[in-house]
Amino acid sequence: MGNRADDTATGTPVVQVEGVAITHDGETTATPAGASFAVHPGEVVLLLGPSGSGKSTLALSLNGLIPHAIPARIDGDVRIGGRDAATTPVATLSTTVGMVFQDPDAQLVTGTLLDEVAFGPENLRLPVEIVLARTEDALRRVGLWERRADNPDRLSGGGRQRLAIACALAMGSPVLVLDEPTANLDPAGIEEVYATLADVVSAGDRAIVLIEHNLDQAVGLTDRVVVLDARGRTVADGTTDDVLRGRAEELHALGVWLPVSTLAALALREAGWRIDPLPLTPDELRAAVEAADAPPPATVPAAAEGAPAATPPAPPAAPIEPVVTVRDLSLSRGRTRVLHGIDLEVRGGEFVAIVGANGAGKTTLLQAIAGVIPLPRGHVSVAGADPARTDLRSLSRRIGFVFQNPEHQFIAHTVFDELAHGLRLQRLPEDEVRARALEVLARFGLEDRADTHPFLLSGGQKRRLSVGTALVAGAPILALDEPTFGQDRARADELLRLLRELNDTGTTVIVVTHDMQLVTDYADRTIVLDDGRVVADTTTGDVFADAALLRRAGLRLPPLRQALQGSRHPALAGVTRLADLPAPQHDARTVRPAEAAP
Numbered sequence: 001m002g003n004r005a006d007d008t009a010t011g012t013p014v015v016q017v018e019g020v021a022i023t024h025d026g027e028t029t030a031t032p033a034g035a036s037f038a039v040h041p042g043e044v045v046l047l048l049g050p051s052g053s054g055k056s057t058l059a060l061s062l063n064g065l066i067p068h069a070i071p072a073r074i075d076g077d078v079r080i081g082g083r084d085a086a087t088t089p090v091a092t093l094s095t096t097v098g099m100v101f102q103d104p105d106a107q108l109v110t111g112t113l114l115d116e117v118a119f120g121p122e123n124l125r126l127p128v129e130i131v132l133a134r135t136e137d138a139l140r141r142v143g144l145w146e147r148r149a150d151n152p153d154r155l156s157g158g159g160r161q162r163l164a165i166a167c168a169l170a171m172g173s174p175v176l177v178l179d180e181p182t183a184n185l186d187p188a189g190i191e192e193v194y195a196t197l198a199d200v201v202s203a204g205d206r207a208i209v210l211i212e213h214n215l216d217q218a219v220g221l222t223d224r225v226v227v228l229d230a231r232g233r234t235v236a237d238g239t240t241d242d243v244l245r246g247r248a249e250e251l252h253a254l255g256v257w258l259p260v261s262t263l264a265a266l267a268l269r270e271a272g273w274r275i276d277p278l279p280l281t282p283d284e285l286r287a288a289v290e291a292a293d294a295p296p297p298a299t300v301p302a303a304a305e306g307a308p309a310a311t312p313p314a315p316p317a318a319p320i321e322p323v324v325t326v327r328d329l330s331l332s333r334g335r336t337r338v339l340h341g342i343d344l345e346v347r348g349g350e351f352v353a354i355v356g357a358n359g360a361g362k363t364t365l366l367q368a369i370a371g372v373i374p375l376p377r378g379h380v381s382v383a384g385a386d387p388a389r390t391d392l393r394s395l396s397r398r399i400g401f402v403f404q405n406p407e408h409q410f411i412a413h414t415v416f417d418e419l420a421h422g423l424r425l426q427r428l429p430e431d432e433v434r435a436r437a438l439e440v441l442a443r444f445g446l447e448d449r450a451d452t453h454p455f456l457l458s459g460g461q462k463r464r465l466s467v468g469t470a471l472v473a474g475a476p477i478l479a480l481d482e483p484t485f486g487q488d489r490a491r492a493d494e495l496l497r498l499l500r501e502l503n504d505t506g507t508t509v510i511v512v513t514h515d516m517q518l519v520t521d522y523a524d525r526t527i528v529l530d531d532g533r534v535v536a537d538t539t540t541g542d543v544f545a546d547a548a549l550l551r552r553a554g555l556r557l558p559p560l561r562q563a564l565q566g567s568r569h570p571a572l573a574g575v576t577r578l579a580d581l582p583a584p585q586h587d588a589r590t591v592r593p594a595e596a597a598p
Contacts, residue, residue, distance in 0.1 A: 100164045176209070182194075215280075262280055324369055423472060561576045
């Protein structure tokens with residue numbers, strides 16, 4: 001981590017961003033509002049910042065899509081290979097900057113892998129022999145040459161993202177910009193993409209600008225870290241060690257994602273553990289914990305004489321009836337069978353995670369439960385209703401659904417009206433509609449965006465709005481597809497705490513996610529899908545204790561379990577959730593050997 005920075009940060013930068021502020025048409029506030037950094041040949045620069053800080057907007061300015069395709073005013077300078085990106089045509093910039101977006105399907109257009117990768121160089125009007133040579137080289141570098149005649153649709157999610165990287169490589173661009181390239185991928189797909197990026201980096205001929213929330217994989221690839229604050233101003237720029245280790249507490253307070261191992265180490269410091277330097281990976285956390293002595297246990301005041309006896313445990317609660325029932329559900333998309341004879345029940349008040357590899361059928365199952373796709377009658381029951389026979393207004397009172405892509409559910413012209421729409425369908429008084437919508441706006445930090453069109457929000461803000469539209473109606477069941485996708489750490493924590501609070505008061509929560517740490521931290525029960533079939537349905541702890549099951553389903557242990565399983569410290573050996581780490585000591589800050597630099 002950071003080994004290449006001193007060797008690569010020399011000479012003329014290939015990317016130069018100076019005091020950049022970008023204001024979209026129709027907006028009055030610039031986001032970002034003052035970003036500055038440089039990228040030198042061969043460097044890997046990780047760009048971090050809270051949701052809404054303008055990271056993706058900044059990425060689109062690096063290849064000229066802003067302002068040439070997406071109207072906006074750019075103040076400051078964006079220079080790519082010495083050219084002014086605001087005045088240089090996108091076609092010219094594409095030979096210097098290759099873009100890889102979070103959704104590879106949005107940039108794949110042809111029928112075979114070979115044609116897909118050749119498409120870009122062909123549009124540069126290069127000689128055929130150069131086009132073919134570049135195409136073969138790019139496909140070999142991402143491990144897809146042997147599948148060059150396949151249709152891209154036959155690739156896994158990780159494979160399609162590797163194909164998108166190959167398309168960028170074939171352009172010969174000395175800079176690759178990747179915007180959340182693993183956001184939609186299962187754990188195996190994430191490993192595929194980062195193995196590919198590691199091969200690209202090892203060649204030393206391309207600089208990479210990486211926007212990523214999954215830092216557990218990214219830190220091993222990164223030389224430098226640039227951090228934007230909530231307004232999009234550069235507040236940190238240095239080596240991985242200087243920024244992620246040295247300023248971890250500052251970044252945590254800013255709401256920026258940190259590796260799970262770093263978050264765990266910060267919590268352990270608060271509990272009196274001597275961990276210095278801060279770890280960034282599970283291996284580093286394991287080594288730090290095993291080398292440290294456990295702090296003395298906190299003293300617990302003795303019970304006062306004559307104190308009342310402890311309250312006896314409550315009798316077991318009566319069994320709770322299922323609120324969701326799925327029986328022998330099979331579904332196809334076109335000629336492809338996606339779900340095969342699914343049987344399951346979800347009881348009232350459960351917090352259930354549905355996990356599995358890309359293509360396992362998770363989203364289709366969740367959409368079937370929520371009634372957003374056509375269903376055969378009598379196979380699904382939601383709060384006593386058959387979604388196949390129930391009108392949308394009635395169904396929305398029973399279950400709220402959050403799409404993986406927030407734009408798929410937006411229908412209004414302002415954020416406020418998007419929240420108000422479902423309430424108005426219920427014919428509530430306008431005063432109550434306004435009060436409930438404003439409450440959700442405040443809860444999700446969207447008060448200043450009430451009059452903004454939903455499509456003009458940042459990715460993270462769109463996600464918060466989509467969750468808010470599901471919550472505002474007060475349905476007793478919530479079904480969420482990747483709810484933390486695109487969120488900064490602070491907003492993700494806030495959202496998950498909110499879901500936990502709702503769950504604690506009786507709301508049933510069903511979540512599809514690729515985030516294994518989220519699953520262990522929040523889900524009591526986990527359903528594992530593989531090739532459209534339920535292969536496990538049990539407690540979350542039992543799922544992650546079954547190594548063979550995880551391998552079969554393309555899953556991985558969450559980072560905290562990787563680090564702490566088998567620890568010599570009994571208090572840590574069985575910990576899988578951040579919330580189960582030892583509690584802070586009141587004087588822990590005086591015990592620590594070192595503080596994160598301010």
